[in-house]
Amino acid sequence: MNAMTPPLNATDGRRAARSHIETPRLETPFHARLIALSETNDWYSWSGYKAPHKLFDEELEYFAIRSTAALFDISPMVKYRISGPDAERYLNRLTLRDVRKLGINRVHYTAWCDDHGHVLDDGTLFRLGEDTFRLCCQERHLPWLLDSAFGFSVDIHEETEEIAGLALQGPTSCATLLAAGFSGVERLKPFDIASFPHEAGTVTISRTGFTSDLGYELFVSRALALSLWDRLWQAGKLHGIRAIGYAALNTARIEAGFIVANTDFITAEAALRADRVRMPDEIGLDWLVDPEKPNFNGRKAILEARRNQTLKHILVGLEIEGNIPAEHAIVYHGKKREAGLVTAAIWSPTAKRNIAIATLDRPYGVKFNDDLWVEIYALRELRYQKMMKRARIVPRPFVKLARRTLTPPGTF
Amino acid sequence: MTSFDSASKAYDAIVIGAGHNGLAAAAKLGASGRKVLVLEAANEPGGAMRGREFAPGFRSAGLAHLINRLDPDVTRDLGIRLTSSTAMPTSVLDGDKQPVVLHGAYGDSIDGVSADEAAAFIRMRDKLIFQAGILKRFLRRASPQLGAIGMADLATFASAGFGLIRKGRGEGRDFLRMMLMNVADVADEYLEHDRLKALVAFDATLGIHLGPRSPTSLLGLYYRLTGEVAGRAGGQFIPEGGMSAVAPAFIKAAEKAGVIIRCGTSVGRIVADRGRASGVILADGQEIAAPVIVAAVHPQTAFLQLVDPAESGTGFTRSLRNLRTAGNVAKLDVALDRIPSFLNLRPSDHAGRIVLARSMEQVERAFNPAKYGEFSTDPVMEIVLPSLADASLAPSGACTLSALVQYAPHKLKMGWEASKPLFLKIILDTLERHAPGISKSIVAAHLSTPADIEADYNLPGGHWHHGELQADQLLINRPTGAASGYTTPIEGLYLASAGAHPGGGISGLPGWNAARHILSGARP
Amino acid sequence: MVIPTTLDPTMASPGKHFMSCFVQYCPPKVEGRDWTDADRDAFAETVIKQIAEYSPGFRDRIVHMEVRTPREIENEVGLTEGNIFQGELTFDQLLFNRPVPGYAQYRSPIDGLYICGSSTHPGGGVMGAPGRNAAAEILRDLKRPNELMSKAHDVI
């Protein structure tokens, strides 16, 4: 748990306790660089942090991901350091995948559920050592993680504020890192981790990302954040490095078919309505569930739901005719019966297709896969153009790039 | 349920804990032909009814000092005979005025109050017994499961409904009004007399962390009135041979059913893998396999100590850790060189139950400090003289006194180590006020606080009911939602102690119900 | 404690403020007898003293003060025993038992006389639900349609 420095006296304490009122949005360790680059002054709140929605141009930022190198600040991502002799056993009980199979200096994508098998969040688990892990996710979970620690010899420490994170994604990302002096990074296979010296400390680089492209994620202590940024920026100049905001990243992640908690599904802790919670199998995460490994939270409920066929939803990728994004459109079967909802949709610049992620109510998406339609309302100068467009279930990712996995990556 | 008769298994079922509930469960399972092993950590079976010598020549028969809810179906079914020729009267003393003495089952006749007041008491009692009778229908069955209400549950609901209608709409309405009231408001509605009010306030709250004015405190009185003696609700007795005869009766029933009881055998771990229990590992490392494990121990012992936390869900563990199970009752055993004499109390009434409580307000004020982790400086208590029913407990001519004293919180702010002598002195001074001269006849006094009870009886919190018996921990929430109805999230592992439905006291119901549930083969 | 003039300065003359305090627990009787003016003033003094511990100088800023014990509340607005919910919100006085068993449907023993205060279901607080429910019952008795009553929420 994070220690709190005790206040000097009661008045100071009260003042300190309300400082958040004066700082409505926290600044990330990279804020000084982002604000200098921001031409649009377009910000949003990411878990209470001021984060760029876009910096100069959404489309050009997107093409930095696909054509050169895009630098994206992921510091607001919630990060927990989990360590101790029982860390592996603890995480194996907490999360769906078998942590025993996760090697040191490896990352895997996973998710975790409550006792009823309802997903609390998804995220990436980094194994930094035999007994040391980092869990990265969208939502905060300290109370759940601490309660889960009962009976385990494990230390849980939230390090969201202490650790700064950057994603460097795109075809020239490896070349940029090499130019910055991180030699050896080219040997990292997808989901590998390595540490490199930076200034007086180290930077942890993993070959991971949210874009389905060649890319890396870098973590350093807060104090070294700006110098790391500058090092990459300098090295990336000739490799077309661009800083990007969330809008561009979101386009890339939809192409990659990745889901976002509380966008594509409602997490069990955020859901107010009883029918909004989701089991892994209902949001496309069935492949994470490992019934062979030791017991984990939600196991019984998930397996029971499979056995009794009580799963109610399914998450699918859709390809929709036309070129108007079907965001939040209702999905119909036979143009009449409601079958689900689109949670994310774009015209994919790389796939050149109109794509979407949708949640369907079973048996749609399981038994009835044809004759699906989406109803798109396009508001154009205060008038809705209503369209009923044919939708086809297609596999995700929508965009598959050979360079994502090629090791060593090509030098562009 | 997995087949009981597979020859490869040495035991069909292992029962952890030889309290009377563990023994009742074992006896019932054994009687059906199952091979049953009971494992008990202490050197003797009996659980909270484990007796001991607390002073040379003086024995205590255990924590429980009288019976008021031993279930007749349980004893009949298991062939247990525990009877008494005399019903115990209850005397309420305030150390000054004439005692109020209730005879028969909860005051069939009352000495020391006006005829009007006695009639008012009977009116209230009959109403409460009627209402308790509605709840009683739920005691002998597993509590209904949310989302899986079966025919039998519906039948119970229906019979409860009919029970209400039979008495007319007004009674039904009154039940729904009163159910979650506090006992003080109900007593005020019916009664005038201080000590009658004090008695119902005391009986409603004994063993529960509530004062008479706390919301829902009436439930405790209902619970008491669901108990019966010789077919009459609300009475109490000490069987022939005294309370020392109770544990042996259960042991005999178990042994007759072929059950093997191993004492001095502490279970260290319940073996479970991916939601299925398969045996136990003893503290000394020995592993014993069985397809059915019955935990007749405190639910926290079962799931926070014996089952690997990795085998439980975080939410389940959290709810068990949040179980309210801090005991409030201290047990005093006193060795006396002669039979004491309480002020104005007839000699024959000394063999009954003696309650020291002046008024409802005293009970309430005794509770107040307990809220803040302090003991009562003016406590209320229930006294029995056990050696009058069982001469073997004391040398001839001498006497033992047992008192259950409220309120003594499990976690005392000042720490029991330092404060126990003071609390003991307060209790003994109280005794002296009610029985002048008793101090001089004291040979030894042994006080067990809830902390002592926790240590001596392997009982987390030292709680009477293995967990508060309050609205949030009853029926489908006893001990907690996911482990109610005797089944648990772990297949093959069942709960059968006072921590399970319907709760504590010497009733045998949790154990017997659990065994019946297992035998019914109901899926978890 | 709330200081409404921080949101709406027009409630007091310029530069001045208005502050309102709800104080728990204040029984309808003091040790079994009625409140006296002296009791009231002593109670107020206790409250002021406590506030002043948190807000030094508070006492000197008071221009005018009004104190309402349950006695004053009963006298001024007719709330029996000054109970702001018109009756305890405990289980025995909730739902079908509010305010008393048998009269929980907004109808009284007297035809044509309806009740719809906080003493009726679902109880006290600035909510409007008892009144709305009572109106629905009255319309039902009058055999008049109630579809014109607006829904509290279209979507929940």
Ligand SMILES: Cc1cc2nc3c(=O)[nH]c(=O)nc-3n(C[C@H](O)[C@H](O)[C@H](O)COP(=O)(O)OP(=O)(O)OC[C@H]3O[C@@H](n4cnc5c(N)ncnc54)[C@H](O)[C@@H]3O)c2cc1C
């Ligand atoms: C102070 C006090 C006074 C009471 N007075 C009365 C009364 O007068 N009348 C009445 O009806 N009720 C009374 N009760 C309530 C009653 O005693 C209990 O509700 C009842 O004993 C519960 O029985 P049980 O079989 O469920 O559990 P217990 O009697 O508690 O038995 C549990 C057994 O499990 C054993 N155990 C625990 N852990 C392990 C392990 N790891 N391995 C093996 N064994 C283990 C324990 O040693 C114990 O023997 C009183 C309770 C208290 C605390």
